[in-house]
Amino acid sequence: MAEAHIVLENVRKSFGPKQVLNGVNLSVPKGHSLVVIGGSGTGKSVMLKCILGILHADSGAIRVAGENVLGLKGSARDEYLLRFGMLFQGAALFDSLSVWENVAFGLIQGRHMARAKAKDIAIEKLGQVGLGADVGQLYPAELSGGMQKRVGLARAIAADPEIIFFDEPTTGLDPIMADVINNLIVDCVKRLGATTISITHDMASARKIADDIAMIYRGEILWQGPAKSIDTSGNAHVDQFIHGKAEGPIQMDVLKP
Amino acid sequence: MNILAHIGRATLSLLMEIGRVALFLKDGLLQGLTPKIYIRQILEQMMRIGYFSLPVVGLTAFFTGGALALQIYQGSSPATAGTLVPNIVALGITRELGPVLAALMVAGRVGASIAAELGTMRVTEQIDALVTLATNPFKYLVGPRIVAAVVTLPLLVAIGDTIGIMGGYVIGTRTLGFNGAAYIKTTADFLSLDDVTSGLIKAAVFGFIIAVMGCYHGFNSKGGAQGVGRATTNAVVSAAILILAANFALTSLLFGN
Numbered sequence: 001m002a003e004a005h006i007v008l009e010n011v012r013k014s015f016g017p018k019q020v021l022n023g024v025n026l027s028v029p030k031g032h033s034l035v036v037i038g039g040s041g042t043g044k045s046v047m048l049k050c051i052l053g054i055l056h057a058d059s060g061a062i063r064v065a066g067e068n069v070l071g072l073k074g075s076a077r078d079e080y081l082l083r084f085g086m087l088f089q090g091a092a093l094f095d096s097l098s099v100w101e102n103v104a105f106g107l108i109q110g111r112h113m114a115r116a117k118a119k120d121i122a123i124e125k126l127g128q129v130g131l132g133a134d135v136g137q138l139y140p141a142e143l144s145g146g147m148q149k150r151v152g153l154a155r156a157i158a159a160d161p162e163i164i165f166f167d168e169p170t171t172g173l174d175p176i177m178a179d180v181i182n183n184l185i186v187d188c189v190k191r192l193g194a195t196t197i198s199i200t201h202d203m204a205s206a207r208k209i210a211d212d213i214a215m216i217y218r219g220e221i222l223w224q225g226p227a228k229s230i231d232t233s234g235n236a237h238v239d240q241f242i243h244g245k246a247e248g249p250i251q252m253d254v255l256k257p
Numbered sequence: 258m259n260i261l262a263h264i265g266r267a268t269l270s271l272l273m274e275i276g277r278v279a280l281f282l283k284d285g286l287l288q289g290l291t292p293k294i295y296i297r298q299i300l301e302q303m304m305r306i307g308y309f310s311l312p313v314v315g316l317t318a319f320f321t322g323g324a325l326a327l328q329i330y331q332g333s334s335p336a337t338a339g340t341l342v343p344n345i346v347a348l349g350i351t352r353e354l355g356p357v358l359a360a361l362m363v364a365g366r367v368g369a370s371i372a373a374e375l376g377t378m379r380v381t382e383q384i385d386a387l388v389t390l391a392t393n394p395f396k397y398l399v400g401p402r403i404v405a406a407v408v409t410l411p412l413l414v415a416i417g418d419t420i421g422i423m424g425g426y427v428i429g430t431r432t433l434g435f436n437g438a439a440y441i442k443t444t445a446d447f448l449s450l451d452d453v454t455s456g457l458i459k460a461a462v463f464g465f466i467i468a469v470m471g472c473y474h475g476f477n478s479k480g481g482a483q484g485v486g487r488a489t490t491n492a493v494v495s496a497a498i499l500i501l502a503a504n505f506a507l508t509s510l511l512f513g514n
Binding site for chain 1: 377378381382383385386388389390391392393397
């Protein structure tokens with residue numbers, strides 16, 4: 001078993017009276033791909049944002065490569081963030097910048113690389129996600145949803161980060177484009193040897209990109225195990241979720257007519 | 258009892274909002290105006306805030322100068338009109354109407370645009386994406402807008418003052434029958450450097466208010482399109498009220514006994 005690269009210990013986060021993370025415990029070995037599954041509003045995105053420091057966890061510990069990273073500030077925080085790449089659910093591309101400038105943004109602003117060199121790398125990364133150099137000159141508004149996701153992926157891997165987060169990478173895409181994105185994620189992660197955490201509702205995506213799967217429910221990790229054992233987890237919540245059944249321990253608050 | 262509860266809630270809400278603005282201002286100044294400085298962003302914002310506001314500020318100043326000349330002429334005797342019209346047009350424009358009207362027009366044009374742009378960036382996770390790319394949003398988004406607004410508003414007002422006085426001159430000479438050379442001489446004799454600089458100081462303060470209100474409301478917008486719309490309205494309304502209040506305070510300070 002590889003050493004733990006990302007560890008969350010009893011992480012809690014609330015917004016006013018609403019407790020979103022209720023003591024999350026999670027461990028991701030170096031070079032592994034963990035997929036966190038769970039319904040909407042169960043705390044998946046909040047968990048990722050707490051690891052990145054975009055949101056501040058109320059308590060607990062978050063260790064990356066053995067170092068507790070809660071409360072990092074200033075240059076220490078900038079250094080920490082340079083280790084990450086992230087693909088956002090809606091791609092979160094900067095509207096005012098061209099595609100290549102989006103991909104090269106972290107290289108130019110975060111790593112102070114010369115624009116010409118950063119542009120070459122951006123074009124190379126666009127090629128790795130199946131987009132030509134001509135796309136680099138376009139603006140995000142001129143791209144389809146699938147192309148925006150690919151550009152987001154190129155931006156996430158532009159600096160060859162050691163950790164990559166994927167937030168709902170296939171949401172809103174047709175099944176074929178979703179599979180294309182899944183393949184690209186698997187290829188990129190293999191090439192970089194990165195540790196990844198993905199969050200998704202899409203079980204086909206989870207099965208394809210995960211080494212391990214964890215299920216989050218009401219701000220707690222209910223189950224974590226190898227992806228291949230998800231069908232025999234023996235956990236009623238996991239079974240209900242992966243089979244997409246309305247009946248089971250997870251009850252949606254739906255008003256009956 | 259209900260009325261008291263309403264007043265109490267409104268007061269608490271106002272105090273909380275003031276507290277939030279103060280905290281935002283602290284981050285905006287401490288993080289946004291300290292290195293790293295994004296020169297490219299500052300120049301880009303100076304173009305957007307200053308250069309592209311020239312037509313609207315120029316037209317406003319021209320028509321205001323003309324209208325002022327007509328009104329002063331109506332209120333003065335034929336014997337004194339030749340002196341009063343150029344004097345009061347110059348004083349009114351440079352001390353009060355030039356900076357206030359330019360600021361209100363820029364608040365409508367630029368304050369709304371800043372709030373809408375940053376608000377959209379917030380709800381589409383572009384601001385979070387900046388953080389994951391090791392770029393401080395206060396330095397990259399807020400600082401350049403504050404610097405650009407504080408620098409360009411006085412320049413805009415200086416140009417607006419000139420055009421406003423020219424508006425008075427055009428109406429004075431073409432409609433009211435004043436001698437052109439005498440009009441210019443009276444204006445030059447009466448106008449002091451203090452009149453102009455007081456207006457420029459006001460303009461810098463108004464620029465600061467416009468940028469801070471636009472950034473604050475945009476940065477804290479939530480709830481999708483409706484939230485961005487609300488942020489835009491709040492940015493313009495709050496900036497307009499603060500500009501008028503600050504104008505009163507500055508006039509008392511600069512010209513009071």
